[in-house]
Amino acid sequence: MLSVRVERTLGKFRLAASFQAGEGVTALFGRSGAGKTSVVNAIAGTLRPDRGLIEIDGTTLFDSERRIDVPTPKRRIGYVFQEGRLFPHLSVAQNLRYAGLFSRGMPAKSFDHIVELLGLKDLLDRRPGNLSGGEKQRVAIGRALLSDPRLLLLDEPLASLDAHRKSEVLRYLELLRDEIRIPVVYVSHAVEEVVQLADTVVLLSAGEVAAVGSAEEIMGRPDLRSATGTFEGGAVIDAKVVKQDMQYDLATLAFDGGELTATNVDALIGEPVRVRIRARDVSIALERPRSISIQNVLAGTVAELSPGQGGIVDVSIAIGSTILRSRVTQLSARELGLAPGMNVYALVKAVSLNRAGSSPA
Amino acid sequence: MHEFARGNPSPMSLTQEELEVLQLSLRVAFWSVLVSLPFAIAVAQVLARSNFPGKTIFDAVVHLPLVLPPVVVGFFLLLLFGRRGPIGALLDEWFGIVVAFRWTGAALAAGIMGFPLMVRAIRLSIEAVDRRLEAAASTLGAGRAGVFFTITLPLALPGVITGALLSFARSIGEFGATITFVSNIPGETRTLPLAIYTYTQTPSGDAMAMRLSLLAVVLSLVALYLSEVLVRRAARRMRGEDAVGPG
Numbered sequence A: 001m002l003s004v005r006v007e008r009t010l011g012k013f014r015l016a017a018s019f020q021a022g023e024g025v026t027a028l029f030g031r032s033g034a035g036k037t038s039v040v041n042a043i044a045g046t047l048r049p050d051r052g053l054i055e056i057d058g059t060t061l062f063d064s065e066r067r068i069d070v071p072t073p074k075r076r077i078g079y080v081f082q083e084g085r086l087f088p089h090l091s092v093a094q095n096l097r098y099a100g101l102f103s104r105g106m107p108a109k110s111f112d113h114i115v116e117l118l119g120l121k122d123l124l125d126r127r128p129g130n131l132s133g134g135e136k137q138r139v140a141i142g143r144a145l146l147s148d149p150r151l152l153l154l155d156e157p158l159a160s161l162d163a164h165r166k167s168e169v170l171r172y173l174e175l176l177r178d179e180i181r182i183p184v185v186y187v188s189h190a191v192e193e194v195v196q197l198a199d200t201v202v203l204l205s206a207g208e209v210a211a212v213g214s215a216e217e218i219m220g221r222p223d224l225r226s227a228t229g230t231f232e233g234g235a236v237i238d239a240k241v242v243k244q245d246m247q248y249d250l251a252t253l254a255f256d257g258g259e260l261t262a263t264n265v266d267a268l269i270g271e272p273v274r275v276r277i278r279a280r281d282v283s284i285a286l287e288r289p290r291s292i293s294i295q296n297v298l299a300g301t302v303a304e305l306s307p308g309q310g311g312i313v314d315v316s317i318a319i320g321s322t323i324l325r326s327r328v329t330q331l332s333a334r335e336l337g338l339a340p341g342m343n344v345y346a347l348v349k350a351v352s353l354n355r356a357g358s359s360p361a
Numbered sequence B: 001m002h003e004f005a006r007g008n009p010s011p012m013s014l015t016q017e018e019l020e021v022l023q024l025s026l027r028v029a030f031w032s033v034l035v036s037l038p039f040a041i042a043v044a045q046v047l048a049r050s051n052f053p054g055k056t057i058f059d060a061v062v063h064l065p066l067v068l069p070p071v072v073v074g075f076f077l078l079l080l081f082g083r084r085g086p087i088g089a090l091l092d093e094w095f096g097i098v099v100a101f102r103w104t105g106a107a108l109a110a111g112i113m114g115f116p117l118m119v120r121a122i123r124l125s126i127e128a129v130d131r132r133l134e135a136a137a138s139t140l141g142a143g144r145a146g147v148f149f150t151i152t153l154p155l156a157l158p159g160v161i162t163g164a165l166l167s168f169a170r171s172i173g174e175f176g177a178t179i180t181f182v183s184n185i186p187g188e189t190r191t192l193p194l195a196i197y198t199y200t201q202t203p204s205g206d207a208m209a210m211r212l213s214l215l216a217v218v219l220s221l222v223a224l225y226l227s228e229v230l231v232r233r234a235a236r237r238m239r240g241e242d243a244v245g246p247g
Helices: A036-044 A092-096 A098-102 A108-117 A133-145 A163-179 A191-197 A215-220 A222-228 A330-336 B016-049 B055-067 B070-081 B086-095 B103-127 B131-139 B144-155 B157-173 B176-182 B192-200 B206-238
Strands: A002-010 A013-021 A025-029 A051-056 A059-063 A077-080 A151-155 A184-188 A200-205 A208-213 A234-245 A250-255 A258-263 A272-278 A282-285 A296-307 A312-319 A322-329 A343-348
Touching (some): A002 A036, A013 A036, A025 A036, A036 A051, A036 A184, A077 A133, A077 B131, A184 A191, A200 A215, A215 A234, A234 A258, A282 A312, A282 A322, A322 A343, B016 B055, B016 B144, B070 B176, B103 B157, B103 B176, B144 B157, B157 B206, B192 B206
Parallel strands (some): A077 A151
Antiparallel strands (some): A200 A208, A234 A250, A234 A272, A234 A322, A312 A322
16 A cells, blocks of 8 residues: 655745555556656656655655655665666666665566566577566566565556557556556556556646546546547447457457457457547447448437537437447537437447557547 | 887787786786776766756766876876775775785776776666666666666666776786886786886887788777677667577
């Protein structure tokens, strides 16, 4: 259990954030300059807050009142940086075992396990200079894990990778999330990554915590849109693959409230996936349409109408216990006479159902 | 004054005297580099990574031998390290070490003259080490000394090699401070430049001076070549590339 309360003023920027993170992945999410990196640096001890308290599992790492400031090497916090920061003069294996030089290494069993988990076996004798971006990040993650950390910090670990490498590393991160039992703080400004990985989202905005909640909650809230940067708006849905149609490359995903058809779903039957449906990809009809190219027609009720700027309305549609969001013009909303409680059909283009993370943000 | 052997030495082999001069020069240069290297690395690290009041003055003092006339350095050494000098007397009394008019004194003079060059090269190379790597090392448990010896120093290795070579070359060429401090004693302090100088002062010594000068040229070329190879290899290593081919 990580508990953080930090305050720091730097010029005009004021950071005053507090949150707690338990097991699983806590995403520190927000737009560039929101103070995400400052918070993780304070946790790692590379940035000293003006005031605050940082505790993990009952151990105090920083306390301005009691004048406690545990130095970075003694904090036992694994840190994966955006640019990997592998040591260029050491081989991959030496990088992985680096913490062992300072009696922070893990037993051989864990070493083999993590090498296996991250697929590093064939890289061990290589030097970092010749690795691809994705391979570098995997080694960096392994190196941090092998330092026997109490907490793992990942600061935009995918930001410098192209879309293909991103999804490669993301798959490994998913795997880790389910395997290791230490809390992870994941910094990102990419909606897709957060949606796919996070158990809890801490939304930072201008140095303050704007909201805490599940990915579904935070991404769905229209009032947080300027802080999340998800101007498009949308809904995050937890689903499970129930059918893969090889002939048309279509997958059927079951969620609480119905089924969706999607292309490009790189997952096995039975595997859980999270998908994000952008509000602009959802249209509304009052009757079930026929002869239409759209594959997904879901019956639901209008839950809420929130008018936005520029003549648009975001409509929340309840389908079972799932909330979908649709963006329509104010004109259409009036013509259709949309009001809370109305029965409507949500039309979702199948192609818009990319698995979160496999498309660039 | 000691007389060198006369006659016509073979052009392809070294005479006994020449061998002696060469060996002495190499020994003096080797020890001057070896002993000054740890100090130079420490001073370079302090200059590259610390800020303290008086740093500018410290920096200037370190660079002094570069701008002072070598004779002046030799003279100061004589005052300090002579048998009756404050440091020389202590060294003699406590450790039985005498540097005045010994080859060890020649090494001391050479080390001091080469020191600024060494510090400069190492400092530049330490300043070029990515501090973010050092921060990463500290999150993995490395304290300040750990970071220095496992990250900073290995990554600064090309600069350390360059610095050592510059100082080595400077030691081989050292003349003014050496002759002032430890004089020109054959077999003890008569290094290559001193021997060349002696021949130029000897009637019909020009041929011998030329032979020794050519020897100095060869020595410098070999040293330059070796350092180039070493620096290149180290730099490739620092870039984190896999070794290409054997070696």
